[in-house]
Amino acid sequence: MNWGRATVAVLTAVPVIALFAFGFTRDPGEIPSPLPGNPAPDFSLAVFAPGEGTLSRSVGDSIRLRDLAGKVVVVNFWASWCVACRDEHVALSETAREYADRPTQFIGVLYNDRQNLGLRWIEGMGGQSYPSVTDRGSLTAIDFGLYGVPETFIVDPAGRIAYKHLGPISARVLRSKIDSLLPAAMPTGMTPRDSAP
Amino acid sequence: MRHASLALIVTASSLALGGATTAFAQDTAALGAIPHAAATPTAADDELEARTTAVASTLRCPVCQGESIQDSPAELAQQMRAVVRDRLRAGESPDEIKAYFVSRYGEWILLEPAMSGLNIALYVLPVLLMVGGLAFVAYLVRRWTTPEAGIQ
Numbered sequence: 467m468n469w470g471r472a473t474v475a476v477l478t479a480v481p482v483i484a485l486f487a488f489g490f491t492r493d494p495g496e497i498p499s500p501l502p503g504n505p506a507p508d509f510s511l512a513v514f515a516p517g518e519g520t521l522s523r524s525v526g527d528s529i530r531l532r533d534l535a536g537k538v539v540v541v542n543f544w545a546s547w548c549v550a551c552r553d554e555h556v557a558l559s560e561t562a563r564e565y566a567d568r569p570t571q572f573i574g575v576l577y578n579d580r581q582n583l584g585l586r587w588i589e590g591m592g593g594q595s596y597p598s599v600t601d602r603g604s605l606t607a608i609d610f611g612l613y614g615v616p617e618t619f620i621v622d623p624a625g626r627i628a629y630k631h632l633g634p635i636s637a638r639v640l641r642s643k644i645d646s647l648l649p650a651a652m653p654t655g656m657t658p659r660d661s662a663p
Numbered sequence: 664m665r666h667a668s669l670a671l672i673v674t675a676s677s678l679a680l681g682g683a684t685t686a687f688a689q690d691t692a693a694l695g696a697i698p699h700a701a702a703t704p705t706a707a708d709d710e711l712e713a714r715t716t717a718v719a720s721t722l723r724c725p726v727c728q729g730e731s732i733q734d735s736p737a738e739l740a741q742q743m744r745a746v747v748r749d750r751l752r753a754g755e756s757p758d759e760i761k762a763y764f765v766s767r768y769g770e771w772i773l774l775e776p777a778m779s780g781l782n783i784a785l786y787v788l789p790v791l792l793m794v795g796g797l798a799f800v801a802y803l804v805r806r807w808t809t810p811e812a813g814i815q
Contacts, residue, residue: 500769507767578738604742611767613725613739 499611499630506539506621507609508532511599514581515574515588520566523597529573531621537569538647539621540640543607544598545579546587548615554634555591558618561640562596568648569623574598577607577615622647715748718757722747722764723774731774 510530516522523529531539542558544551562572576584576598588594601607610619618631620643629643719733724740732740732747743764750760764772776782 498769498771500766504766578742603745604739605746607739608743608746609767611769613768 501611501619501627502630504627505625506531506541506619506627507606509601509606509609511575511601511606513597514576514600515585515594515598517597518593518595521562521572521596527597529597529599532625534571534621535625536623537571538623538644540570540572540644541575541610541619541621542572542635543575543577543610543612543615543617545577545615546583547579548577550634551616552591554616554618554636555594557635557637557640559593559595561637561644564641565644566595568644570644570648572596575601575606577601577612578604620644620647623649711748711751714751714757715744718747718751718760719744721757721761721774723772725768725772 508531510528513523513525513527513529516525531541540558540562542554544555558572558574562570572595574594574596581600584598584600588598604612610617614632616634618635618640619627620629620631620640622628628647631639716733720731722732722743724730724732724735724737724743726737726739727735730740732743735741747760750763751757755763761773770776770782776785778786
């Protein structure tokens with residue numbers, strides 16, 4: 467046994483195996499986003515699905531992100547052809563309703579889809595409590611570094627992207643993120659006394 | 664890196680060409696009615712298209728595997744290509760446009776990583792390994808072909 471040769475072989479093989487081992491733990495589809503922590507790209511997009519009740523906005527109105535300063539804004543990119551979007555729909559719609567009296571705004575952005583298909587999808591899903599807008603040429607989607615739907619961005623009251631969520635989002639994640647960003651940091655359903663020490 | 668420099672050369676030459684055509688158009692316009700002046704928009708379009716292709720070839724398509732937004736027929740890739748074209752038309756430089764995409768998608772969006780920081784290893788290591796490997800082979804060949812002292 468030649469110990470020198472064995473050492474060289476091990477020293478060569480170990481880093482290579484370590485590199486592969488590390489590589490196989492990573493998902494090549496997962497693109498790290500540089501956006502969280504940075505100011506959210508501004509947009510001004512026209513409403514095509516009005517939403518319901520107090521959360522609704524007139525069709526054709528423009529929603530401008532900059533005008534929503536001071537609110538926690540949930541921007542959800544979706545499409546009628548997106549299967550995973552069905553999984554998160556109820557959570558988004560319900561959470562938006564739950565936080566209706568807090569400084570929040572939920573916005574759906576239709577991604578690479580036709581408005582009438584989007585409207586039919588909303589109807590089929592039993593409605594959407596908050597308004598959805600269209601994004602021509604996906605300019606806003608690209609501004610947000612989007613590469614698939616659903617993707618959800620939570621913008622803090624200062625207009626910074628606080629959180630980016632890939633895939634369907636749950637009500638639990640939505641609540642915890644929104645609560646951590648609301649100025650009073652007080653979860654819904656709690657009276658001021660509950661939060662006192 | 665060769666691709667990047669090639670793209671730079673293509674862009675630079677098309678820029679120069681574009682400048683020349685514009686200058687020509689201005690000259691002809693100053694001289695008065697020359698039918699050729701009407702053809703310049705198409706030349707400008709071709710030139711813009713060539714510059715768009717050069718930039719789009721360096722950007723990775725987010726919904727594909729290892730394909731540029733130039734080569735991919737995916738809707739998002741084509742829309743990104745349109746963004747490249749619009750920004751070039753608005754007067755942004757290829758580097759500014761790449762910086763924009765990096766600010767949205769991260770370094771990942773560049774098919775060829777920038778030569779800075781840890782990335783330098785990506786360019787230097789293969790060369791070092793190649794040289795090291797060749798030296799090792801040369802050393803072995805020499806040892807095999809040289810008769811051992813003991814036998815002589």
